[in-house]
Amino acid sequence: MMTKALPVAAGMAWLALASAADADTPAPPSLAPYFQPAIGAAKAPDADGFLQRWLLLEPIVKPNRSNSGFTNSYVRTALTTHYFPGQFTALPKDGETVKGAAPLRWHAFDAVPFDVTLFTFAAALGKPTYGVIFNAVTVVHSPREMKNVRLAVGSNAASMWWLNGKEAVMLSGDRRMVMDDVLSPRLTLAKGRNVLRGAVINGPGLSDFCVRFLDEDGKPIRDISVDVK
Amino acid sequence: MRHFATALAALLSLPGAASAQLAGEPFIHDPSTIMESDGKYYTFGTRGGGLVSEDGWTWHSGGERPGGGLAPDVIKIGDRYYVAYAVGGGGMNGGHASNIKMMWTKSLDPKSPDFGYHDVGVVASTDGVENADAIDPAFLLVDGRLWLSYGTYYGFIRIVELDPKTGMRLAGNQPVDIAIDMEATALMYRDGWYYLLGTHGTCCDGPNSSYNIRVGRAKSVTGPYLDTMGVPLLKGGGKLVIDGRGRTFGPGHFGLIDLGGGMEKFSMHYEADMDRSGRSVLAIQPLLWRDGWPIAGDNLKAGTYEITSERSGNALQLNVDFVRIAFDPRRSFFAKPDTPIVPVPDQTLAEDQATWPKDKIAVDLGEYMIRPHQQWTITPLAGAGGYFGSPYYKIVVAGTDRALAATPDDEVVTAPAFTGAPEQLWRIDQLIDGSYRITPKVKSASRRDVALVTIGASTPTLATFDPASDAGRWTFKAP
Structure with missing residues (x-):
């Protein structure tokens, strides 16, 4: 067993858990098995259509000792709050720093596995892993207009996603990442550039996400590419 | 899947039933x-x-x-x-x-x-x-x-x-x-x-x-x-x-x-x-x-059921006189389109029960005719024990206290009243195909692994359970 949604009795213990667990960790994990620098031409989705090139912002501290409070309303409030300038409008650059409650840096990475392992991203950079909000942005290049596509998301824990500035889908609750967990309503990918933005909130435990587009038949869309510019 | 969808219906939970x-x-x-x-x-x-x-x-x-x-x-x-x-x-x-x-x-x-x-x-x-x-x-x-x-x-x-x-x-x-x-x-x-x-x-x-x-x-x-x-x-x-x-x-x-x-x-x-x-x-x-x-799967819920043999499709029933439901077939065959429609009542327990013997009554299997003597109220019993998640049940004719019972010579009858004696207690275990096995609490003196088994299309007995045969498989249907 592992307590992710911590019971009340364990609550006080958890207050020291993140730091204690991290303090026990002999060395941070290596990024290499999970991320590589995002360089070169725009990246095609993997064989299953998962998008693997992302700008990831170092985590915003948002204490939550349990994920059980990730109700619809809480998640919407937490993930639509403005934490830094340009949060919902700007396309950041690799290495750019934003100023919120604390300076946070954007990192451009290609995910090695199908999913984006946010916990490892944070841990490897020596950043907080529990009680955090992650922000992610990628640019989807579509060779033509594609109607009636769906954004298929799995996230650990809750998340919200916006396509070209419009909310696409929200995943609330204490979720584990399951591919194609929640699908958006039918969307249109514009010909050319489409900005896909996401935010993932997590209390204790691992955090990650996986994202792909599916066509009307539920098949992954692979004739697109993603980049960070 | 042969047996899977046959058993369950909206069921009545009875007071005093054992916890699941x-x-x-x-x-x-x-x-x-x-x-x-x-x-x-x-x-x-x-x-x-x-x-x-x-x-x-x-x-x-x-x-x-x-x-x-x-x-x-x-x-x-x-x-x-x-x-x-x-x-x-x-x-x-x-x-x-x-x-x-x-x-x-x-x-x-x-x-x-x-x-x-x-x-x-x-x-x-x-x-x-x-x-x-x-x-x-x-x-x-x-x-x-x-x-x-x-x-x-x-x-x-x-x-x-x-x-x-x-x-x-x-x-x-x-x-x-x-x-x-x-x-x-x-x-x-x-x-x-x-x-x-x-x-x-x-x-x-x-x-x-x-x-x-x-x-x-x-x-x-x-x-x-x-x-x-x-x-x-x-x-x-x-x-x-x-x-x-x-x-x-x-x-x-x-x-x-x-x-x-x-x-x-x-x-x-x-x-x-x-x-x-x-x-x-x-x-x-x-x-x-x-x-x-x-x-x-699930344990059988308390309720009233037809108990159907997977071997013959026949229903476990009291071996009593068949009582006709009063009905003139000509009303159906010669009715005109504008003949008034009226509901026909079910046969009541009293109508069916009128000729039943007062003491033990044998059981057999027959085509299911939606008659009271074919309907059984099954209740898990608190405090009667069980076996690997299955409680012991009492099985009585619906609306009566007449209880299904094992006999010392491995036959099955009904006793006029439920006494709680071991021979009136039954385990009902769901099998991997979704059907059920019905096992008496009392162990047979001469036969191993005894269960309720259909040995003829219309004849039940207590005999060694054969997992490869439909003879010992039963389903419970809404009456």
């Missing part, structure tokens, strides 16, 4: 696979200690497991019971650095001269940094090869191979990642498929726990495990086996109980039994197989 849950004090979290030792059944949980039972129904605190730690599992190989358990990890205290330790004993009964644990050592570990957490071990022995799965939500579920002669890790064996986003795994093998079961959702939060058991299968023990939709368990897939229901929340930690004779069950804990202060309890339910996939 086990008797005794079955309080445990993360129960290990149930093992028989020295004529008793044992399961062990987190932090040491466990439960013991003589019949699989009534459980008490008992058993000794040194070492503490999390979520053990037990397997018997030869004359040894191997016990694996995790120390550290689980996200508490030690973070995700953990060791799975192994020990063995020749008896699980602390009073046995064979009882005594021998340490084998660490068979799997995680360093707290890598993307896995070595807790929740689970054994599988297939064709002489011993496997151990482990892990939790922190990264991957992994599998390693052990030496069944020593319990130690095979030299040079490396862990293989087989799933993500689950914990409390279990492994099964059936008809050429390996099954990986695990628990999704959250634990340890009483009725707010969302624990539920999922499964994927693979042709190789090291995967890839896929669910029925083809989603890899390495990408979060998993077909539902069981989730919370009624007054019990958050099932987790699957453990197979193969009772033989086409009867399989599984143990688990519920995170919260609302009839027991919301505490975590051991539970046992039937395991069914549908199209090569395991799903949870």
Whole structure:
């Protein structure tokens, strides 16, 4: 067993858990098995259509000792709050720093596995892993207009996603990442550039996400590419 | 699937019915696979200690497991019971650095001269940094090869191979990642498929726990495990086996109980039994197989049913005079389109019962005619005991106290009144195909493994149960 949604009795213990667990960790994990620098031409989705090139912002501290409070309303409030300038409008650059409650840096990475392992991203950079909000942005290049596509998301824990500035889908609750967990309503990918933005909130435990587009038949869309510019 | 969809309807819950849950004090979290030792059944949980039972129904605190730690599992190989358990990890205290330790004993009964644990050592570990957490071990022995799965939500579920002669890790064996986003795994093998079961959702939060058991299968023990939709368990897939229901929340930690004779069950804990202060309890339910996939069955709910023989399709009934329902067929054949429509009442119990003998009445099987003498009210009995998750039931003709009973010469009759005597108590166990076996509580003096069996299209008796035959299979239909 592992307590992710911590019971009340364990609550006080958890207050020291993140730091204690991290303090026990002999060395941070290596990024290499999970991320590589995002360089070169725009990246095609993997064989299953998962998008693997992302700008990831170092985590915003948002204490939550349990994920059980990730109700619809809480998640919407937490993930639509403005934490830094340009949060919902700007396309950041690799290495750019934003100023919120604390300076946070954007990192451009290609995910090695199908999913984006946010916990490892944070841990490897020596950043907080529990009680955090992650922000992610990628640019989807579509060779033509594609109607009636769906954004298929799995996230650990809750998340919200916006396509070209419009909310696409929200995943609330204490979720584990399951591919194609929640699908958006039918969307249109514009010909050319489409900005896909996401935010993932997590209390204790691992955090990650996986994202792909599916066509009307539920098949992954692979004739697109993603980049960070 | 032959029998699956036939049994259930909207059912009436009766006052005084037994709880669907086990008797005794079955309080445990993360129960290990149930093992028989020295004529008793044992399961062990987190932090040491466990439960013991003589019949699989009534459980008490008992058993000794040194070492503490999390979520053990037990397997018997030869004359040894191997016990694996995790120390550290689980996200508490030690973070995700953990060791799975192994020990063995020749008896699980602390009073046995064979009882005594021998340490084998660490068979799997995680360093707290890598993307896995070595807790929740689970054994599988297939064709002489011993496997151990482990892990939790922190990264991957992994599998390693052990030496069944020593319990130690095979030299040079490396862990293989087989799933993500689950914990409390279990492994099964059936008809050429390996099954990986695990628990999704959250634990340890009483009725707010969302624990539920999922499964994927693979042709190789090291995967890839896929669910029925083809989603890899390495990408979060998993077909539902069981989730919370009624007054019990958050099932987790699957453990197979193969009772033989086409009867399989599984143990688990519920995170919260609302009839027991919301505490975590051991539970046992039937395991069914549908199209090569395991799903949870259920004990028969209290209610009134037709009891149908899967051999003949005929209904168990009192062998009494057939009473016609007053009806002039000409009303049907010669009715005009504008003839007024009126409902025809059911036959009442009083109409059917008028000629019944007062004492014992034989039972036989007949075409189901929706008559009172073919309808049975079945009620699980509190305090009457049971066997591996199945309580004992009384079976009476609906609206009466006339009870189905076994005779000393292994026949079946009805007694005029229910007395609670053992010959009037019946176990009703769901079989892997979804049908049921009906077993008298009293043991036969001359026949082994006796159950209610259809020996002719219209003749029931008590005879040795044959798992390969429809003769001993029954379904319960809404009357």
